[in-house]
Amino acid sequence: MKFLRNEKAFTLIEMMIVLLIISVLILVAIPNVTKHSKSIDTKGCDAYLKMVEGQVQAYKMDTKQIPTSLEDLTAKDYLPAEAKCPDGTVLTINAEGKVINPKSASGTE
Numbered sequence: 001m002k003f004l005r006n007e008k009a010f011t012l013i014e015m016m017i018v019l020l021i022i023s024v025l026i027l028v029a030i031p032n033v034t035k036h037s038k039s040i041d042t043k044g045c046d047a048y049l050k051m052v053e054g055q056v057q058a059y060k061m062d063t064k065q066i067p068t069s070l071e072d073l074t075a076k077d078y079l080p081a082e083a084k085c086p087d088g089t090v091l092t093i094n095a096e097g098k099v100i101n102p103k104s105a106s107g108t109e
Helices: 012-063 070-075
Strands: none
Touching: 012 070
């Protein structure tokens, strides 16, 4: 039986260097991803707020009255049962029918 001594393969040191490089890249990438998650939630909540405003307008056109809460919209299937922003914020509707995000406290203008 003839043994091959000239086999092509990765050495342990080469594998360790590759793992080190991958680890450094992951350590650099993770903080960047987590830093942007707050802005992603904020933009998602802003988009959801605009969608709820549209549903409030549809409710006004259909029923000729302003909804007093999100429950009015969910009861008549204008919104799903779990109507809240991606970050968990529950929106409110004021007496004029404007949708308000309690975290921003400015509502829509």
